[in-house]
Amino acid sequence: xxxxxxxxxxxxxxxxxxxxxxxxxxxxxxxxxxxxxxxxxxxxxxxxxxxxxxxxxxxxxxxxxxxxxxxxxxxxxxxxxxxxxxxxxxxxxxxxxxxxxxxxxxxxxxxxxxxxxxxxxxxxxxxxxxxxxxxxxxxxxxxxxxxxxxxxxxxxxxxxxxxxxxxxxxxxxxxxxxxxxxxxxxxxxxxxxxxxxxxxxxxxxxxxxxxxxxxxxxxxxxxxxxxxxxxxxxxxxxxxxxxxxxxxxxxxxxxxxxxxxxxxxxxxxxxxxxxxxxxxxxxxxxxxxxxxxxxxxx
Amino acid sequence: xxxxxxxxxxxxxxxxxxxxxxxxxxxxxxxxxxxxxxxxxxxxxxxxxxxxxxxxxxxxxxxxxxxxxxxxxxxxxxxxxxxxxxxxxxxxxxxxxxxxxxxxxxxxxxxxxxxxxxxxxxxxxxxxxxxxxxxxxxxxxxxxxxxxxxxxxxxxxxxxxxxxxxxxxxxxxxxxxxxxxxxxxxxxxxxxxxxxxxxxxxxxxxxxxxxxxxxxxxxxxxxxxxxxxxxxxxxxxxxxxxxxxxxxxxxxxxxxxxxxxxxxxxxxxxxxxxxxxxxxxxxxxxxxxxxxxxxxxxxxxxxxxxx
Numbered sequence: 001x002x003x004x005x006x007x008x009x010x011x012x013x014x015x016x017x018x019x020x021x022x023x024x025x026x027x028x029x030x031x032x033x034x035x036x037x038x039x040x041x042x043x044x045x046x047x048x049x050x051x052x053x054x055x056x057x058x059x060x061x062x063x064x065x066x067x068x069x070x071x072x073x074x075x076x077x078x079x080x081x082x083x084x085x086x087x088x089x090x091x092x093x094x095x096x097x098x099x100x101x102x103x104x105x106x107x108x109x110x111x112x113x114x115x116x117x118x119x120x121x122x123x124x125x126x127x128x129x130x131x132x133x134x135x136x137x138x139x140x141x142x143x144x145x146x147x148x149x150x151x152x153x154x155x156x157x158x159x160x161x162x163x164x165x166x167x168x169x170x171x172x173x174x175x176x177x178x179x180x181x182x183x184x185x186x187x188x189x190x191x192x193x194x195x196x197x198x199x200x201x202x203x204x205x206x207x208x209x210x211x212x213x214x215x216x217x218x219x220x221x222x223x224x225x226x227x228x229x230x231x232x233x234x235x236x237x238x239x240x241x242x243x244x245x246x247x248x249x250x251x252x253x254x255x256x257x258x259x260x261x262x263x264x265x266x267x268x269x270x271x272x273x274x275x276x277x278x279x280x281x282x283x284x285x286x287x288x289x290x291x292x293x294x295x296x297x298x
Numbered sequence: 299x300x301x302x303x304x305x306x307x308x309x310x311x312x313x314x315x316x317x318x319x320x321x322x323x324x325x326x327x328x329x330x331x332x333x334x335x336x337x338x339x340x341x342x343x344x345x346x347x348x349x350x351x352x353x354x355x356x357x358x359x360x361x362x363x364x365x366x367x368x369x370x371x372x373x374x375x376x377x378x379x380x381x382x383x384x385x386x387x388x389x390x391x392x393x394x395x396x397x398x399x400x401x402x403x404x405x406x407x408x409x410x411x412x413x414x415x416x417x418x419x420x421x422x423x424x425x426x427x428x429x430x431x432x433x434x435x436x437x438x439x440x441x442x443x444x445x446x447x448x449x450x451x452x453x454x455x456x457x458x459x460x461x462x463x464x465x466x467x468x469x470x471x472x473x474x475x476x477x478x479x480x481x482x483x484x485x486x487x488x489x490x491x492x493x494x495x496x497x498x499x500x501x502x503x504x505x506x507x508x509x510x511x512x513x514x515x516x517x518x519x520x521x522x523x524x525x526x527x528x529x530x531x532x533x534x535x536x537x538x539x540x541x542x543x544x545x546x547x548x549x550x551x552x553x554x555x556x557x558x559x560x561x562x563x564x565x566x567x568x569x570x571x572x573x574x575x576x577x578x579x580x581x582x583x584x585x586x587x588x589x590x591x592x593x594x595x596x597x598x599x600x601x602x603x604x605x
Contacts (some may be wrong), residue, residue, distance in 0.1 A: 135309065142313040144584045146543040147561070147577050148320055154565040155328040167592075231440055238442045238547065239562050258446035258551070262454045272443045279438035287434075 024216070027292040034288025037281035044278055048097040055079070057088035059095040060246035071266050080270045083256060093271050098276070099249040100161055103163055104230040108222055110168025111229075115175025116218060120206050122176070123183025134180065137173055145170045149232070153241040160243060163236065178208050178221055182214050216293040223286035225277040234275060250275040306592050310585050318368070321577040322361055324326055325570050332377035332568045341350050351377070364571075374571040378564060384575035394464065395545060395556030401476040402541050406483035411530060413484070414491025418526075419518070420498055429488060436485030441544045445478040445551045462552040475552045478485055483537050490529050498526040523597075531595055535588040542580050 029035050052059070056077050071081040071089075079250030080089035122133040149166045156162055186192065187210065195205050212256025236242040243249050250271050257268030333339060333347055348354045352363060367374055373384035382390075417429040440448075452474060453461035464471050498504060499522055507517045542558070549559040557576060564572040 085547060138309055139313045139316060140311065142585050142588055143317050143320075144539055144577075144581050145542065146546075147580065148317075148324070150546075150562060151321060151324045151565055151573070151577075154562075155324050227438070234440060235442065235547070238440075239550075241562070251440075254440075254443055254446075257557055258442070261446055261450050268446055268450070272439075272447070276435075276439045276443065279440075280434060283438055 001109040019239055024289075024292040028288050031288040031291065033284050034292075037222045037284035037288070040277065041281040041285070044097070044274075044281070048094050048101065051094040052091045055088060055091045057091050059091045059248065060087065062086055070264070071270075081264070081266045083264075083267050084260060087246075089253075089267060089270060093250075093253060096248040096250050096253050096271060097158075097246065097274055097278070099243055100230050100233060100251070101278070103104070103160070103167070103249070104226040107164045107167040108171065108225045110164055111175055111225065112170035112218065112222060113172075114168065116174035116179050116211060116214065118172065119176035119179025120183050120214070123180035124187055124202070124206050124210060126184065126264050130180070134177075137176055141173050146232075146235075149236065150239065150241060153236055163233060163242065167232050171225055171229065172234070175218070175221060175225070178217055179214055182217050183210055183247070186210055186213055220286060220290045220293060223282060223289055227282040227286075230275070230279060230282075238244075250278075300447055301315050302596050303593060306589055308418055310589050314585055316582060317577065317581045318574075319361075319367065321347050321574055322364065323357070324359060325568070325573055326360075328568060332570060334568070343551075351375070364574065368499070368574075373575040373578065376564075376569055376572045376575075378569040378572060384571050387560065387572065388575055388579055391555060391557035392562065394554060395549070395558060398472060398475050398479065398554060398556065399538075399541050400527050400547070401472055402479035402483070402544075403538065405476060405496075406480040406487055407530075409480070410484040410487025411491045411527075413488040414493075415495055415523075415526075417488065417492040418495030418499060421499075426492075430492070433485040433488045437489075439481075441478060441482060442547045442551065444481050445474070445548060448474050448478055449551075455459065462554075465556050471554075475548050475554060478551075479548050482544070483540060485531060487533065487537070490533055491526065494529045495522065495526040498522045528595070528599060531591060531598065535584075536590045538587045539584045542584060551570070 063082070063084065067084055067086040069082040069086075071077050071079060078088050078090065080093055083089055083092065091115060118133065120135075122130045149170065152162065152166050180283050181282060192205060192209055200208075230250075233242055233249060235255065236253030237249045238255045240255065242251055245252075253271035254275065255262070257266075257271060261268045311600055314436070333344060333352070338344075339347070343355070355363075364374065373388070375383050376387055379387060405510075413429045413433070417426045420426045449461050452459045459470055466585055504517060504522055507521045510523075545556065545558040546561050547558075548554070549556045550562070557579065560572055561576045563569075564576065
C-alpha cells in the first residue's frame with residue numbers, strides 16, 4: 001500500500017521540471033552528513049539564542065563562593081560548572097557562541113560585499129582593468145595577514161567592529177578571485193549579449209545578470225568562509241586580543257579553560273566542543289552544497 | 299622560465315614593501331611607547347632615550363632609517379630586551395622554530411598525502427569515509443584547542459610526554475608541539491590529495507596504463523602520483539604560512555623559546571623593532587617560499603613551462 005502510494009506520488013511528480021535550486025536542494029538533503037549538520041546547526045543556534053533564558057545566571061555574575069564548581073551541578077543550576085570567578089559556564093558558553101557566530105556571519109558578509117563587487121567588476125570589464133585589479137589581489141594575497149591583524153588589534157584596541165572589518169578584509173581576496181573567474185565565463189553568454197544589445201548599462205548588467213548567476217558558487221564559498229572566520233576570531237581571542245571581558249567568545253573561553261585544564265577540564269571541554277561542532281557542521285554543509293551545485297555530477 | 303621568474307619576483311617586491319609600510323606605520327600609530335612604565339620617567343631622561351633610539355625624528359625619516367638598516371640585514375636594537383639586538387633574538391630563536399616548523403611540515407606532508415591516497419584508492423568505501431571524517435575533524439578543531447587537549451591527554455593524564463618547555467630539543471620535547479601544529483595541515487592536505495588523486499585515477503591515460511596490464515602499484519607510483527601531487531605542491535605556500543602563524547600560538551602554549559612567541563608580547567610592549575623584525579623575517583620567509591613553490595610548479599608542470 002505504502003509502496004504503491006510512493007510510486008504514484010513519484011509518477012505524479014515526474015513530469016514537472018525541476019529548477020536548478022530544487023534540484024540542488026534535493027541533492028543536498030540526500031547527503032546525510034550535510035542534512036545532519038543542518039539539523040545540528042539549527043539546534044545549536046536555537047540553544048545559543050534561547051538557552052541563556054533557562055538559566056538563573058547571567059554571563060557576568062561573579063560568585064567567589066562558587067568557583068570551579070564541577071559539572072553536573074543540578075542544584076546550583078550550573079549545567080556546565082563554573083569558572084575561576086564562579087561565573088556560570090553554561091551561560092558563558094552560549095553567550096560566547098553568540099559573539100562567535102555573529103562575528104562569523106557579519107565578517108563573511110563584509111568579505112562577500114567587497115569580494116563580489118571587486119571580482120565581478122574585474123571579470124566583467126576584463127583586459128587591462130582586470131589585469132591591474134587582479135595584480136593588486138596577487139600582491140595582497142601574498143601578505144602574511146595574521147601578523148597584520150594581530151598588529152591591528154594591538155593598535156586600535158579590542159573593538160568588535162574592528163574584528164569584523166579586519167577579518168572581512170582578509171577573506172574578500174578569495175571571494176574576488178572566484179567571482180572573477182565565474183564572471184569571465186559568464187560575460188560572453190547569450191543573455192548578457194542580449195542585455196547589452198538592448199542597451200542595458202554595465203552596472204545594471206553586473207547587478208541584474210551577472211551576480212544572480214554567481215549565487216551558487218558564492219553560497220558554497222560563504223558557507224566555507226564562516227567557519228574560517230570563526231576560527232580567526234577565536235585565534236585572536238585566544239591570544240587575548242579578541243573580545244573584551246566580561247564579554248566572551250568561544251576562543252576566549254578556550255583560552256581561559258586551557259590555563260587551568262588539569263584542575264578544571266570542563267572549562268576547556270565545553271566551549272571547545274561547541275566550537276568544534278559548529279565548525280564541523282559548517283564545513284560539512286559547505287562540502288554538501290558544493291557537491292549539490294556541481295553541474296558535473298548532475 | 300626566466301620571464302616567469304622575473305614576473306613573480308616583480309610582484310614579490312611590492313608585497314614585501316607593502317607589508318613593511320603597513321606594519322611600521324600601524325605599530326607607530328599605536329598609543330603608548332616602548333618606554334611606558336608604571337612610574338613615568340622624568341622628561342629629560344625620556345628625551346635622551348628617544349634621541350638615542352632616533353624616536354625624536356620625523357616618522358618618514360625613521361622609516362627610511364629602518365629600511366636602510368633592514369636592507370643591510372640590520373634589524374636594530376630591541377627595546378624590551380635592551381641587551382640584545384633584534385638580529386640576536388631572531389637568530390637565537392631560529393633553530394628552535396625551524397625544528398618545530400620543519401618537523402610539522404614534513405609530518406603533515408607524509409601523513410596528509412598518504413591518508414589522501416588511501417582515501418582515493420578506497421573511494422566511497424569505509425576507509426575513505428573514515429579518513430575524510432577524521433580530516434574534517436582536524437580542520438574543525440583549531441590548533442589552540444588541539445594543543446591543550448594533547449597536553450591534557452599525553453602529559454597530564456598519561457604522563458608520557460612533558461607538558462611544555464624545551465629541555466634539550468629532543469623528540470620528547472618536539473612530539474606534542476609538532477603534532478599539534480601539523481594536524482590541521484594534515485587534514486587539508488589529505489582532502490586535497492584525495493580530490494586530485496580521484497580525478498587523476500579517472501583520466502584516460504590511467505585507464506591506458508591499466509589496460510596495458512601494469513601492476514596497480516606501478517600505475518599509482520609511476521603514473522598517477524606525479525600529476526596528483528601538483529595541487530598539493532601549490533598548497534605548500536599557504537601551508538607554510540599556516541604553520542608559521544600557528545607557531546605563534548604553539549610556542550606560547552608549550553613555552554618553546556622560538557621566534558613566534560616574541561611577536562604578540564613585543565606588540566603589546568610596543569617593542570617596535572622586535573615586532574618589525576619578526577614581521578620582516580617571517581614575511582620574507584613566506585613570500586620567498588611562495589616564490590620558490592611557483593618556480594617549482596613551473597619546472598614540474600609542462601603546461602606552465604610552455605607558456
